[in-house]
Structures are given as C-alpha cells and as structure tokens.
Amino acid sequence: MKNSLKAVERRVAVQLVVSRDYSMPLCLRLRYEPTDPYVVRAIFFADCDDPAEWVLGRDLLADGLEGSAGYADVRIWSAAGRGGQSVYIVLGSSADTALLEVSARDIRSFLEQTETQVPRGTESGHIDWDAELAHLRSRG
Numbered sequence: 001m002k003n004s005l006k007a008v009e010r011r012v013a014v015q016l017v018v019s020r021d022y023s024m025p026l027c028l029r030l031r032y033e034p035t036d037p038y039v040v041r042a043i044f045f046a047d048c049d050d051p052a053e054w055v056l057g058r059d060l061l062a063d064g065l066e067g068s069a070g071y072a073d074v075r076i077w078s079a080a081g082r083g084g085q086s087v088y089i090v091l092g093s094s095a096d097t098a099l100l101e102v103s104a105r106d107i108r109s110f111l112e113q114t115e116t117q118v119p120r121g122t123e124s125g126h127i128d129w130d131a132e133l134a135h136l137r138s139r140g
Helices: 057-065 104-117 129-139
Strands: 008-017 022-032 039-045 052-057 069-071 075-080 084-091 097-103
Touching: 008 039, 008 084, 022 052, 022 097, 039 057, 057 069, 057 075, 057 084, 057 129, 084 104, 097 104
Parallel strands: none
Antiparallel strands: 008 022, 008 097, 022 039, 039 052, 069 075, 075 084, 084 097
8 A cells, every 4th residue: 555655746836025025936846755754845946046945744734724833943823814824934043044925725735635645643654664774774
C-alpha cells in the first residue's frame, strides 16, 4: 500500500506582505510525500530568484487554519484577509522575517488531499523504519 501512494502537489498564489499598503506576489508550491508523512515542503518562487524551500509540519499548517500555531522560526495563524479568509505565515527569525498571506481555502484543500493519502494520526505507519535506522547508522 505504501508504494501506491502518490505525492500531493499544489501551486498557490502568495502575497509577501512588505508593508500595510504594499505586498508582492509570489508563487508557492506545496508538496507532500507520503514517505515523509509529517512534513510539507513549501517552495517559494519569485520572478528571477532561486527558489527558497521551507519544511513545515503538516499538523502546524492544519492548526494554523484554526487559530495560532508555531513559534520561533515558523508561526501560522488564520485571519480575515483582503476579500476573504486568509492564513498568515511568518518565516524567519527576529532579525530577518517574511510575512506571507495565502488563501485559507487553498491550504485547506491541499491538506484534505494529503489526508486522502495519509490520514492524520496514521503517519508513523507510512515510514520505512528500517531505512531510517540504516540512515542513522550510516551517519554514526
């Protein structure tokens, strides 16, 4: 069953909030691999820049849809945004941060797709523990 599961990927529009009055559009690609079931890879693209990739907890994204979640380098919360429901994501440290606004509907839809592949609470059953142990031993 593990081999038949497919990755879930979705491109969504994101606004990089620069100030109260100005934001810049970015493209975000969310990717979920059932073989790495606890995380979502968030890859941000701007016009000519190299993409920036962040690894986010799937539960963190889900919790951010319902209220405030996360601390330190990643914080997520939902709030009424421009013309609809938005999710705000802060990435970085106190010295260098980015505030992003994304559609809550897009995040919710993406998460629903991931849960058809790996329902929440069943993640550990989708990890190849022998491969993980071999990887840890090779690093030791």
